[in-house]
Amino acid sequence: MSALLEVQDLRVTIGSTAAVRGASLAVNKGETHCLVGESGCGKSITALSVMGLLPRGAKRETTALRFAGEEIGHFGEREMSRLRGDRMAMIFQEPMTSLNPAYTVGSQMTEVLRRHRGTPRAQAVDRAAELLARVGITAPGLRLGQYPHQLSGGLRQRVMIAMALMCDPELLIADEPTTALDVTVQAQILRLLATLQKDLGLGILLITHDLGIVARVADRVSVMYAGEVVESAPTATLFAAPEHPYTRGLLSCVPVPGKVKRDEPLGSIPGVVPRMRPGFTGCGFRDRCGQASPACEGTLPRQQAGPDHELLCTLAPGWHGRNAA
Ligand SMILES: Nc1ncnc2c1ncn2[C@@H]1O[C@H](COP(=O)(O)OP(=O)(O)OP(=O)(O)O)[C@@H](O)[C@H]1O
Ligand SMILES: [Mg+2]
Numbered sequence: 001m002s003a004l005l006e007v008q009d010l011r012v013t014i015g016s017t018a019a020v021r022g023a024s025l026a027v028n029k030g031e032t033h034c035l036v037g038e039s040g041c042g043k044s045i046t047a048l049s050v051m052g053l054l055p056r057g058a059k060r061e062t063t064a065l066r067f068a069g070e071e072i073g074h075f076g077e078r079e080m081s082r083l084r085g086d087r088m089a090m091i092f093q094e095p096m097t098s099l100n101p102a103y104t105v106g107s108q109m110t111e112v113l114r115r116h117r118g119t120p121r122a123q124a125v126d127r128a129a130e131l132l133a134r135v136g137i138t139a140p141g142l143r144l145g146q147y148p149h150q151l152s153g154g155l156r157q158r159v160m161i162a163m164a165l166m167c168d169p170e171l172l173i174a175d176e177p178t179t180a181l182d183v184t185v186q187a188q189i190l191r192l193l194a195t196l197q198k199d200l201g202l203g204i205l206l207i208t209h210d211l212g213i214v215a216r217v218a219d220r221v222s223v224m225y226a227g228e229v230v231e232s233a234p235t236a237t238l239f240a241a242p243e244h245p246y247t248r249g250l251l252s253c254v255p256v257p258g259k260v261k262r263d264e265p266l267g268s269i270p271g272v273v274p275r276m277r278p279g280f281t282g283c284g285f286r287d288r289c290g291q292a293s294p295a296c297e298g299t300l301p302r303q304q305a306g307p308d309h310e311l312l313c314t315l316a317p318g319w320h321g322r323n324a325a
Contacts, residue, residue: 002028002029002069003026003027003028003066004027004028004029004031004067004068004170004171004203005025005026005027005050005066005067005088005171005203005205006026006064006065006066007023007024007025007026007046007049007050007062007064007065008024008062008063008064008065009022009023009024009062009063009064010022010023010024010046010049010060010061010062010065011060011061011062012042012045012046012049012054012058012059012060012061012227013058013059013278014045014054014055014057014058014059015057016277016278017275017276017277017278018227018276018277018278018279018280019042019045019058019227019276020042020045020046020049020227020228021042021226021227021228021276021280021284022227022228023042023046023224023227023228023229024229025046025205025222025229025232027171027203027204027205028203028219028220029170029201029203030197030201030202030203031203031204031219031220032193032194032197032204032206032217032218032219032220033203033204033205033206033218033219033220033221033222034206034207034208034213034214034217034218034220034221034222034235035047035205035206035207035208035221035222035224036207036208036209036211036214036221036222036223036224036250037223037224037225038225038272038273039209039273040273040275041224041225041226041227041273042224042226042227043175043207043224044175044207045058046224047090047173047175047205047207049062049065050065050067050088050173050205051080051084051088051090051173052075052077052080052081052083052084053084053090067083067087067088067171068087068170082116085112085115085116085164085166085167085169086116086117086167086169087167087169087170087171088169088170088171088172088173089164089165089167089169089171089172089173090164090172090173090174090175091157091160091161091164091172091173091174091175091177092160092175092176092177093175093176093177093179093180094180095148095153095156095157095159095160096148096156098160098163098164099148099156099159099160099163100148101147101148101149102147103147104144104145104146104147105128105132105143105144105145105146105147105148105151105159106125106128106143106144106145108163109124109127109128109131109132109144109159109162109163109166110124110125110127110128112163112166112167113127113128113166113167116167117167125144127166128140128144128162128166129141129144131162131163131165131166132144132158132159132162134162134165134196135158135159135161135162135165135192135196136158136188136192137155137158137159137162143155143159153180153181153185154181154182154185154188154189157177157178157181157185157189158189158192161177161189161192161193161196165196165200168200169202170201170202170203171202171203171204171205172193172197172202172203172204172205173204173205173207174193174204174205174206174207175207176207176208176209177189177193177206178190178208178210178213179208179209179210190213190216190217193206193217194217206218211250211251214235215235215239218235219234219235220232220233220234220235221233221234221235221238223238223244223246223247223250225244225246225273225284225285226273226274226276226284226285227276227284228284228312229310229312230244230246230247230283230285230311230312230313231243231244231246231247231305231309231310231311231312231313232309232310233305233306233308233309233310234308234309237306237308237309238251238309239251241305241306241309243305243309243311243313243315243317243318243319243320244285244311244312244313245285245289245290245291245313245315246269246285246288246289248320249269250269269288270288271287271288274287281297281298281299282296282297282298282299282300283296283297283300283312283313283314291315291319293314295314296314300312300313300314301313301314303316303317304317305317305318
Protein backbone atom coordinates (compact mmCIF):
# COMPACT_ATOMS: atom_id res chain seq x y z
CA MET A 1 0.00 0.00 0.00
CA SER A 2 1.36 3.42 -0.82
CA ALA A 3 1.58 5.99 1.94
CA LEU A 4 -0.59 9.05 1.49
CA LEU A 5 1.03 10.84 4.39
CA GLU A 6 4.49 10.13 5.76
CA VAL A 7 5.83 11.94 8.77
CA GLN A 8 9.39 11.12 9.68
CA ASP A 9 11.08 12.30 12.84
CA LEU A 10 8.83 15.29 13.49
CA ARG A 11 10.11 17.67 16.15
CA VAL A 12 8.15 20.68 17.35
CA THR A 13 9.18 23.08 20.06
CA ILE A 14 6.91 25.78 21.39
CA GLY A 15 8.80 28.12 23.67
CA SER A 16 10.32 25.96 26.38
CA THR A 17 8.19 22.90 25.57
CA ALA A 18 9.34 20.09 23.33
CA ALA A 19 5.79 19.31 22.18
CA VAL A 20 6.79 16.61 19.66
CA ARG A 21 10.13 14.82 19.91
CA GLY A 22 10.82 12.77 16.86
CA ALA A 23 7.41 11.34 16.00
CA SER A 24 7.02 9.23 12.86
CA LEU A 25 3.85 7.88 11.32
CA ALA A 26 2.32 7.03 7.97
CA VAL A 27 -1.27 7.05 6.79
CA ASN A 28 -2.06 4.89 3.78
CA LYS A 29 -4.66 5.64 1.15
CA GLY A 30 -8.11 4.52 2.20
CA GLU A 31 -6.97 3.70 5.73
CA THR A 32 -8.09 4.96 9.13
CA HIS A 33 -5.08 5.51 11.31
CA CYS A 34 -5.88 6.32 14.94
CA LEU A 35 -3.50 8.35 17.03
CA VAL A 36 -4.02 7.81 20.76
CA GLY A 37 -2.33 8.96 23.93
CA GLU A 38 -2.88 10.98 27.07
CA SER A 39 -3.65 14.66 27.15
CA GLY A 40 -0.63 16.80 26.34
CA CYS A 41 1.36 14.07 24.55
CA GLY A 42 1.45 16.01 21.27
CA LYS A 43 -1.39 14.57 19.16
CA SER A 44 -2.92 17.89 18.14
CA ILE A 45 0.45 19.50 17.55
CA THR A 46 1.37 16.58 15.26
CA ALA A 47 -1.86 17.08 13.30
CA LEU A 48 -1.43 20.83 13.09
CA SER A 49 2.16 20.34 11.92
CA VAL A 50 0.98 18.31 8.96
CA MET A 51 -1.60 20.96 8.07
CA GLY A 52 0.85 23.82 8.47
CA LEU A 53 -1.36 25.31 11.19
CA LEU A 54 1.01 25.42 14.16
CA PRO A 55 0.62 28.21 16.67
CA ARG A 56 2.78 31.26 16.17
CA GLY A 57 6.24 30.80 17.63
CA ALA A 58 6.25 27.02 17.19
CA LYS A 59 9.34 25.61 15.49
CA ARG A 60 8.98 22.52 13.32
CA GLU A 61 11.65 20.20 11.96
CA THR A 62 11.29 16.91 10.13
CA THR A 63 13.47 14.44 8.29
CA ALA A 64 10.61 13.97 5.84
CA LEU A 65 7.04 15.20 5.56
CA ARG A 66 5.52 13.75 2.42
CA PHE A 67 2.02 14.04 1.09
CA ALA A 68 1.08 11.77 -1.83
CA GLY A 69 4.78 11.15 -2.39
CA GLU A 70 5.73 14.83 -2.50
CA GLU A 71 7.94 16.46 0.12
CA ILE A 72 5.98 19.34 1.65
CA GLY A 73 8.15 20.11 4.66
CA HIS A 74 9.64 23.17 2.98
CA PHE A 75 6.29 24.54 1.79
CA GLY A 76 5.52 28.08 2.80
CA GLU A 77 2.15 29.41 3.87
CA ARG A 78 0.98 30.01 0.31
CA GLU A 79 1.70 26.50 -0.86
CA MET A 80 0.20 25.02 2.32
CA SER A 81 -2.98 27.05 2.02
CA ARG A 82 -3.37 25.68 -1.48
CA LEU A 83 -3.22 22.11 -0.13
CA ARG A 84 -5.39 22.79 2.90
CA GLY A 85 -9.08 22.42 2.30
CA ASP A 86 -8.27 21.05 -1.11
CA ARG A 87 -6.21 17.85 -0.97
CA MET A 88 -6.03 17.64 2.82
CA ALA A 89 -8.63 18.84 5.29
CA MET A 90 -8.97 18.89 9.05
CA ILE A 91 -11.94 18.76 11.37
CA PHE A 92 -11.83 19.70 15.02
CA GLN A 93 -13.54 18.82 18.29
CA GLU A 94 -15.21 22.21 18.27
CA PRO A 95 -16.91 22.88 14.92
CA MET A 96 -16.81 26.61 15.55
CA THR A 97 -13.03 26.38 15.05
CA SER A 98 -13.80 25.84 11.36
CA LEU A 99 -17.13 27.64 11.02
CA ASN A 100 -17.40 31.38 11.01
CA PRO A 101 -20.43 32.62 12.99
CA ALA A 102 -20.82 35.63 10.74
CA TYR A 103 -21.51 33.77 7.47
CA THR A 104 -24.19 31.35 6.39
CA VAL A 105 -23.39 27.68 6.00
CA GLY A 106 -23.84 28.05 2.25
CA SER A 107 -21.48 30.96 1.79
CA GLN A 108 -18.75 29.25 3.85
CA MET A 109 -19.08 25.98 2.00
CA THR A 110 -19.10 27.53 -1.44
CA GLU A 111 -16.20 29.82 -0.58
CA VAL A 112 -13.92 26.78 -0.19
CA LEU A 113 -14.64 25.64 -3.74
CA ARG A 114 -14.50 29.11 -5.22
CA ARG A 115 -11.15 29.78 -3.60
CA HIS A 116 -9.48 26.53 -4.57
CA ARG A 117 -11.14 25.80 -7.88
CA GLY A 118 -12.73 29.03 -9.01
CA THR A 119 -16.01 27.11 -9.30
CA PRO A 120 -18.95 29.30 -10.34
CA ARG A 121 -21.35 30.08 -7.52
CA ALA A 122 -24.36 28.12 -8.76
CA GLN A 123 -22.28 25.01 -9.24
CA ALA A 124 -20.65 25.42 -5.81
CA VAL A 125 -24.09 25.74 -4.21
CA ASP A 126 -25.15 22.48 -5.88
CA ARG A 127 -22.06 20.74 -4.58
CA ALA A 128 -22.67 22.10 -1.04
CA ALA A 129 -26.27 20.90 -1.07
CA GLU A 130 -25.21 17.50 -2.37
CA LEU A 131 -22.61 17.13 0.39
CA LEU A 132 -25.01 18.25 3.12
CA ALA A 133 -27.38 15.54 1.95
CA ARG A 134 -24.53 13.07 1.85
CA VAL A 135 -23.61 13.76 5.49
CA GLY A 136 -27.20 13.07 6.44
CA ILE A 137 -28.63 16.58 6.65
CA THR A 138 -32.24 16.81 5.56
CA ALA A 139 -33.53 19.94 3.81
CA PRO A 140 -30.03 20.98 2.72
CA GLY A 141 -31.44 23.96 0.83
CA LEU A 142 -32.77 25.38 4.08
CA ARG A 143 -29.54 24.70 5.99
CA LEU A 144 -27.43 26.49 3.39
CA GLY A 145 -29.19 29.73 4.27
CA GLN A 146 -28.71 29.33 8.02
CA TYR A 147 -25.98 30.57 10.33
CA PRO A 148 -23.92 28.14 12.44
CA HIS A 149 -25.60 29.24 15.70
CA GLN A 150 -28.95 28.11 14.30
CA LEU A 151 -27.72 24.51 14.17
CA SER A 152 -27.41 21.89 16.92
CA GLY A 153 -23.95 20.59 17.88
CA GLY A 154 -24.40 17.40 15.88
CA LEU A 155 -25.54 19.32 12.80
CA ARG A 156 -22.61 21.69 13.03
CA GLN A 157 -20.27 18.74 13.15
CA ARG A 158 -21.89 17.34 10.02
CA VAL A 159 -21.62 20.72 8.30
CA MET A 160 -17.94 20.89 9.23
CA ILE A 161 -17.39 17.43 7.74
CA ALA A 162 -19.30 18.38 4.58
CA MET A 163 -17.24 21.55 4.30
CA ALA A 164 -14.02 19.56 4.70
CA LEU A 165 -15.13 17.34 1.80
CA MET A 166 -16.03 20.13 -0.61
CA CYS A 167 -12.85 19.76 -2.67
CA ASP A 168 -12.74 15.96 -2.43
CA PRO A 169 -9.63 15.72 -0.22
CA GLU A 170 -7.43 12.65 -0.17
CA LEU A 171 -6.56 13.04 3.51
CA LEU A 172 -8.87 13.98 6.36
CA ILE A 173 -7.40 14.69 9.78
CA ALA A 174 -9.99 14.54 12.55
CA ASP A 175 -8.92 15.76 15.98
CA GLU A 176 -11.33 14.36 18.59
CA PRO A 177 -14.25 15.07 16.26
CA THR A 178 -16.91 13.50 18.46
CA THR A 179 -15.72 14.17 21.99
CA ALA A 180 -18.11 17.08 22.56
CA LEU A 181 -21.16 15.20 21.27
CA ASP A 182 -23.56 12.92 23.08
CA VAL A 183 -23.10 9.21 22.58
CA THR A 184 -25.85 8.66 19.99
CA VAL A 185 -24.65 11.51 17.82
CA GLN A 186 -21.04 10.34 18.27
CA ALA A 187 -21.95 6.96 16.88
CA GLN A 188 -23.76 8.53 13.93
CA ILE A 189 -20.81 10.76 13.07
CA LEU A 190 -18.38 7.86 13.27
CA ARG A 191 -20.56 5.73 11.04
CA LEU A 192 -20.70 8.65 8.66
CA LEU A 193 -16.91 8.98 8.60
CA ALA A 194 -16.55 5.25 7.99
CA THR A 195 -19.03 5.37 5.11
CA LEU A 196 -17.42 8.42 3.55
CA GLN A 197 -14.06 6.79 3.80
CA LYS A 198 -15.26 3.69 2.03
CA ASP A 199 -17.11 5.61 -0.67
CA LEU A 200 -14.47 8.26 -1.28
CA GLY A 201 -11.32 6.25 -0.52
CA LEU A 202 -10.20 8.84 2.02
CA GLY A 203 -7.17 8.38 4.21
CA ILE A 204 -8.15 9.39 7.74
CA LEU A 205 -5.92 10.29 10.65
CA LEU A 206 -8.24 10.15 13.64
CA ILE A 207 -7.17 11.45 17.01
CA THR A 208 -9.20 10.03 19.86
CA HIS A 209 -9.13 9.15 23.55
CA ASP A 210 -11.80 6.53 23.11
CA LEU A 211 -10.57 2.96 22.79
CA GLY A 212 -14.04 1.80 21.75
CA ILE A 213 -13.73 4.06 18.71
CA VAL A 214 -10.25 2.79 17.98
CA ALA A 215 -11.38 -0.83 18.12
CA ARG A 216 -14.30 -0.19 15.81
CA VAL A 217 -12.82 2.07 13.15
CA ALA A 218 -9.03 1.93 13.09
CA ASP A 219 -7.02 -0.08 10.60
CA ARG A 220 -3.86 0.99 12.34
CA VAL A 221 -3.06 2.56 15.70
CA SER A 222 -0.14 4.70 16.76
CA VAL A 223 0.37 5.34 20.45
CA MET A 224 1.96 8.62 21.43
CA TYR A 225 3.64 9.42 24.66
CA ALA A 226 5.43 12.64 25.61
CA GLY A 227 5.96 13.71 22.03
CA GLU A 228 7.01 10.36 20.56
CA VAL A 229 5.20 7.56 18.80
CA VAL A 230 6.16 4.70 21.09
CA GLU A 231 4.29 1.93 19.29
CA SER A 232 2.44 1.48 16.03
CA ALA A 233 0.71 -1.60 14.64
CA PRO A 234 -2.38 -2.85 12.84
CA THR A 235 -5.30 -2.56 15.28
CA ALA A 236 -5.82 -6.25 15.90
CA THR A 237 -2.10 -6.73 16.57
CA LEU A 238 -1.91 -3.81 18.94
CA PHE A 239 -4.86 -5.04 21.00
CA ALA A 240 -3.72 -8.65 20.97
CA ALA A 241 0.00 -8.16 21.52
CA PRO A 242 0.92 -4.71 22.85
CA GLU A 243 4.63 -4.39 23.60
CA HIS A 244 5.39 -0.96 25.00
CA PRO A 245 4.86 -0.74 28.76
CA TYR A 246 2.80 2.42 28.16
CA THR A 247 0.55 0.75 25.58
CA ARG A 248 0.17 -2.21 27.89
CA GLY A 249 -0.93 0.18 30.64
CA LEU A 250 -3.46 1.88 28.37
CA LEU A 251 -4.92 -1.41 27.25
CA SER A 252 -4.79 -3.14 30.61
CA CYS A 253 -8.52 -2.85 31.22
CA VAL A 254 -9.53 -3.77 27.68
CA PRO A 255 -7.41 -6.53 26.19
CA VAL A 256 -9.74 -7.59 23.39
CA PRO A 257 -11.25 -5.32 20.71
CA GLY A 258 -14.62 -7.08 20.79
CA LYS A 259 -14.87 -6.44 24.51
CA VAL A 260 -14.28 -2.72 24.33
CA LYS A 261 -17.40 -0.84 25.29
CA ARG A 262 -18.43 2.45 23.85
CA ASP A 263 -16.84 5.37 25.72
CA GLU A 264 -14.29 3.11 27.34
CA PRO A 265 -11.50 5.45 28.40
CA LEU A 266 -7.85 4.67 28.04
CA GLY A 267 -6.53 2.83 31.08
CA SER A 268 -4.99 5.02 33.72
CA ILE A 269 -1.40 4.78 34.76
CA PRO A 270 -0.22 6.43 37.98
CA GLY A 271 1.41 9.81 37.41
CA VAL A 272 1.05 12.38 34.64
CA VAL A 273 2.70 13.03 31.28
CA PRO A 274 5.79 15.11 32.08
CA ARG A 275 6.20 18.42 30.29
CA MET A 276 9.17 17.90 28.02
CA ARG A 277 11.93 20.48 27.89
CA PRO A 278 14.03 20.82 24.76
CA GLY A 279 17.20 18.80 25.29
CA PHE A 280 15.48 16.00 27.21
CA THR A 281 16.80 12.69 25.96
CA GLY A 282 15.64 9.13 26.25
CA CYS A 283 12.24 7.72 27.05
CA GLY A 284 9.66 10.18 28.40
CA PHE A 285 7.82 7.34 30.11
CA ARG A 286 10.71 6.05 32.19
CA ASP A 287 9.63 7.74 35.45
CA ARG A 288 6.27 5.98 35.28
CA CYS A 289 7.52 2.71 33.89
CA GLY A 290 7.90 -0.42 36.01
CA GLN A 291 10.53 -1.75 33.59
CA ALA A 292 12.82 1.28 33.39
CA SER A 293 16.61 0.83 33.37
CA PRO A 294 19.56 3.23 32.88
CA ALA A 295 19.43 2.42 29.14
CA CYS A 296 16.12 4.34 28.98
CA GLU A 297 18.04 7.60 29.41
CA GLY A 298 19.91 7.07 26.13
CA THR A 299 18.86 6.84 22.50
CA LEU A 300 15.98 4.40 22.19
CA PRO A 301 16.13 1.64 19.60
CA ARG A 302 13.38 1.51 16.98
CA GLN A 303 12.45 -2.14 16.85
CA GLN A 304 10.26 -4.38 14.75
CA ALA A 305 8.08 -6.31 17.17
CA GLY A 306 6.49 -8.20 14.30
CA PRO A 307 5.37 -7.62 10.72
CA ASP A 308 4.35 -3.98 10.44
CA HIS A 309 4.62 -3.58 14.23
CA GLU A 310 7.02 -0.89 15.42
CA LEU A 311 8.25 -0.33 18.92
CA LEU A 312 10.36 2.43 20.45
CA CYS A 313 11.69 0.91 23.67
CA THR A 314 14.80 -0.59 25.19
CA LEU A 315 12.91 -3.76 26.07
CA ALA A 316 13.10 -6.65 23.64
CA PRO A 317 9.75 -7.54 22.03
CA GLY A 318 8.11 -10.32 24.03
CA TRP A 319 9.73 -9.17 27.30
CA HIS A 320 6.41 -9.42 29.18
CA GLY A 321 5.93 -13.08 28.34
CA ARG A 322 9.41 -13.95 29.52
CA ASN A 323 8.91 -12.01 32.75
CA ALA A 324 5.71 -13.84 33.50
CA ALA A 325 7.29 -17.24 32.85
N1 LIG B 1 -0.33 27.06 21.62
C1 LIG B 1 0.51 26.44 22.46
N2 LIG B 1 1.44 27.15 23.14
C2 LIG B 1 2.32 26.52 23.97
N3 LIG B 1 2.34 25.20 24.20
C3 LIG B 1 1.44 24.44 23.57
C4 LIG B 1 0.47 25.01 22.67
N4 LIG B 1 -0.30 24.02 22.18
C5 LIG B 1 0.17 22.90 22.76
N5 LIG B 1 1.21 23.14 23.58
C6 LIG B 1 1.97 22.15 24.37
O1 LIG B 1 2.42 21.14 23.50
C7 LIG B 1 2.30 19.87 24.11
C8 LIG B 1 1.46 18.96 23.24
O2 LIG B 1 0.13 19.49 23.18
P1 LIG B 1 -1.03 18.89 22.29
O3 LIG B 1 -2.09 19.92 22.25
O4 LIG B 1 -0.50 18.42 21.00
O5 LIG B 1 -1.50 17.64 23.15
P2 LIG B 1 -2.67 16.59 22.85
O6 LIG B 1 -2.04 15.25 22.81
O7 LIG B 1 -3.43 17.03 21.66
O8 LIG B 1 -3.57 16.70 24.16
P3 LIG B 1 -5.18 16.63 24.33
O9 LIG B 1 -5.49 15.17 24.34
O10 LIG B 1 -5.41 17.27 25.64
O11 LIG B 1 -5.79 17.36 23.19
C9 LIG B 1 1.72 20.11 25.50
O12 LIG B 1 2.77 20.15 26.42
C10 LIG B 1 1.08 21.45 25.38
O13 LIG B 1 1.07 22.12 26.60
MG1 LIG C 1 -5.36 17.67 21.34
